[in-house]
Amino acid sequence: MRGAILYGPYDVRVEQRPDPTIIEPTDAIIRLSATCVCGSDLWPYRGLEPVTGPTPMGHEYVGIVEEVGRAVTKIKSGQFVVGSFWASDNTCPICQAGYQSRCVHAVPIGSIGTQAQFARIPLADGTLVATPDLPPDDLIPSLLAASDVLGTGWFASDAAAVGPGKTVGVVGDGAVGLLGVLAAKQLGAERIIAMSRHEARQRLARAFGATDIVTERGDAGVARIKDLTDGLGAHSVIEAVGTQESMLQAIRSTRPGGHVGFVGVSHGVELPGEELFFAEVHLFGGPAPVRRFLPKLIDLIYSQQINPGKVFDLELPLEQAAEGYRAMDERRAIKALLRL
Numbered sequence: 001m002r003g004a005i006l007y008g009p010y011d012v013r014v015e016q017r018p019d020p021t022i023i024e025p026t027d028a029i030i031r032l033s034a035t036c037v038c039g040s041d042l043w044p045y046r047g048l049e050p051v052t053g054p055t056p057m058g059h060e061y062v063g064i065v066e067e068v069g070r071a072v073t074k075i076k077s078g079q080f081v082v083g084s085f086w087a088s089d090n091t092c093p094i095c096q097a098g099y100q101s102r103c104v105h106a107v108p109i110g111s112i113g114t115q116a117q118f119a120r121i122p123l124a125d126g127t128l129v130a131t132p133d134l135p136p137d138d139l140i141p142s143l144l145a146a147s148d149v150l151g152t153g154w155f156a157s158d159a160a161a162v163g164p165g166k167t168v169g170v171v172g173d174g175a176v177g178l179l180g181v182l183a184a185k186q187l188g189a190e191r192i193i194a195m196s197r198h199e200a201r202q203r204l205a206r207a208f209g210a211t212d213i214v215t216e217r218g219d220a221g222v223a224r225i226k227d228l229t230d231g232l233g234a235h236s237v238i239e240a241v242g243t244q245e246s247m248l249q250a251i252r253s254t255r256p257g258g259h260v261g262f263v264g265v266s267h268g269v270e271l272p273g274e275e276l277f278f279a280e281v282h283l284f285g286g287p288a289p290v291r292r293f294l295p296k297l298i299d300l301i302y303s304q305q306i307n308p309g310k311v312f313d314l315e316l317p318l319e320q321a322a323e324g325y326r327a328m329d330e331r332r333a334i335k336a337l338l339r340l
């Protein structure tokens with residue numbers, strides 16, 4: 001099969017890779033209908049996460065089940081499925097509590113690499129959710145978004161305790177931040193302040209439900225949020241970047257008693273204890289347990305209540321994956337969908 005491999009900084013190639021086979025009896029093999037490049041793929045792409053040798057890339061996926069192992073009972077060949085970027089059994093106490101991304105048997109799908117024609121999905125019965133039928137082509141981008149960026153934005157909103165009557169701030173205008181806006185709208189937020197300096201992303205944020213746009217960053221951005229909230233700060237703030245600046249911006253934009261939901265993969269973030277003590281905000285985040293939200297998200301997509309697939313503003317054949325990485329690295333594209 002064909003698949004994307006990262007050789008080193010700025011060096012992605014689509015090459016021949018071995019076809020995956022069933023290894024564990026709980027595995028399924030899927031034929032991908034579409035895959036994509038994630039903002040988090042840019043960390044190793046830019047050399048900010050070390051890569052030791054050629055690495056298969058990708059952890060977002062939707063597709064049709066080709067084959068299942070003998071211990072798989074719920075998922076069947078021929079079904080169209082969506083899964084998250086952590087394989088999980090969905091039965092252990094951590095999964096039962098809704099934290100499937102930290103399942104005691106969790107397997108990172110990133111170690112498998114789904115920017116490819118086929119993928120082996122471990123713990124298929126726990127990980128995969130089948131759609132009601134074979135979806136029409138125009139729903140595939142939205143279902144693919146549910147696999148990670150929508151599920152992550154949704155978790156961020158949930159972690160930030162978004163709800164009716166609340167004012168929500170969103171730090172980060174990548175796909176996750178933008179879908180955090182969509183989630184906040186769905187969860188009933190009254191006011192949603194998106195922080196972005198990029199016109200196309202501001203437009204999409206508004207289309208997803210943002211009521212205000214703040215273009216300032218850092219302390220100036222915090223001051224603008226305070227201006228817009230009677231000097232108090234937002235009730236709920238989504239952090240979708242993962243840097244020291246964005247994390248402090250999120251904490252400082254939150255009113256005392258408010259909630260920060262952080263889902264940007266943390267890189268070099270260190271929190272000052274004394275400031276944190278007097279901030280008196282709830283901090284909660286981590287790798288999103290997307291599996292918890294998938295049935296609801298699939299339902300919202302199928303009933304056309306949401307269209308998260310709009311975050312894909314570039315579509316390329318898998319063979320041109322390298323261009324997808326370049327476009328996202330240079331911020332020419334919000335998110336690149338790779339067609340199979």
Ligand SMILES: [Zn+2]
Nearest residue numbers: 090092095103
């Ligand atoms: Zn589990």
